[in-house]
Amino acid sequence: MAIPKLTTLELRIMEAVWKLGPCSVREIQEAFPATRRPAYTTIQTTVYRLETKKALRRAKKISNAHIFEAVLSPRAARGRLVDELLSLLGGGPSLLMAHLIETGKLTRDDIAEAEEVLARFEQNEFEQEEKSK
Amino acid sequence: MAIPKLTTLELRIMEAVWKLGPCSVREIQEAFPATRRPAYTTIQTTVYRLETKKALRRAKKISNAHIFEAVLSPRAARGRLVDELLSLLGGGPSLLMAHLIETGKLTRDDIAEAEEVLARFEQNEFEQEEKSK
DNA sequence: GCAGAACTACTATCGATGTAGTAGAAACTA
DNA sequence: TAGTTTCTACTACATCGATAGTAGTTCTGC
Missing domain, CATH: 1.10.287 (Helix Hairpins)
Structure with a gap:
């Protein structure tokens, strides 16, 4: 699986990470416009899925939160x-x-x-x- | 719903109908390459869905088979x-x-x-x- | 007219996706 | 340190799309 296929939400999350650089789930969530902002756990679940697809990875941990960074360009x-x-x-x-x-x-x-x-x-x-x- | 969103298979079916003109489910199925040809009922189900989406419609009936034609260009x-x-x-x-x-x-x-x-x-x-x- | 072929209409299943809740751990804060 | 907040990890669930099976009806060739 050279380049993983991303869904709409996944792509939006990637866009956020590309823009923000390494960041937490919370930051990604807040990057969404206040209207149409998915629940925290919705983002979280999808971030996990992106991890499975090797599009994101855990870069480090700050206090109790994981910081994710883009693997996929x-x-x-x-x-x-x-x-x-x-x-x-x-x-x-x-x-x-x-x-x-x-x-x-x-x-x-x-x-x-x-x-x-x-x-x-x-x-x-x-x-x-x-x-x- | 101005223009319906089509999925991959739906689009392939539409391509067949655009090419063949009004045709039966069987003809659509046979338009697929022999390898990777979905079952008859798979095509049928999807044609029905395209009907619901108003992308296809039943034009007439020839013997016991419905003939579908494209509504969507x-x-x-x-x-x-x-x-x-x-x-x-x-x-x-x-x-x-x-x-x-x-x-x-x-x-x-x-x-x-x-x-x-x-x-x-x-x-x-x-x-x-x-x-x- | 009957046997077999073809077709319809309906139902079923499975994986992906979007959505989000909950339990418990970890970390601030007063 | 006890309460509150925040995060993780896991689970749940509805919908959609691809897939196809089945029962029953309708043709068609002989």
Whole structure:
């Protein structure tokens, strides 16, 4: 199980930990908006499950509370999500792009930005290659 | 409930119906690859659920079998998926694009294509506006 | 018309997920 | 140190989704 599949709540918890850094269950809970804040034990249970999935781990203990830290990186987790979607949409990114455009979510600026990212990325790849020579 | 949320199996079934047009449970089942083909009644149960969700409806009856047809369009269903992902990723499409680029799934060609789609789309929008005058 | 095939409608099960309660230990606090 | 707070560890439970079995009805080929 390379990258674990996360559910919605699990993902929200991971987001909190990524943002806060190593933290306690209580801190995670309080990171949720006051409205729609799950019970303490709901967060706790889900944190435990994330531990089982190796997405979080106990880093240390402060007084009587465990401090959890992320094992899974945001990149990996988000990547998993995107790949999941692509496989559901069947294959390549074109359907995805098309939808984004047609719903106005992808603007000319976004595309320009994408080009830049791609350029930077390719440059980086190139440097990696050079270095490895 | 504007656009129903579909699960993996439900989506696969919808894909089959979109492809086949109005069809029977049996036909849907046979649209699955012989390996990994769920039991007839598994498909049946899920088709019934899709009916409840108003994604499919019984169009007619041929001999003793119901013929189902799609109510939900591929566009709407896929759009729902994409929107879901965007909300999980939090906000705009940039994180999404970045991931696609970094994993090599989005190439220069894809971006060029996106630009074209965008151009066509905008042209279309413009024509709609003109027409409505 | 009857035997077997196909289909429907219903029921059942299992694991995952979201939700949260409880008992008891540990740690502050007055 | 005794009361209160906080946390852990465990348990409970409802819902959903994937899975499929069964009983009974309806066709169909001979």
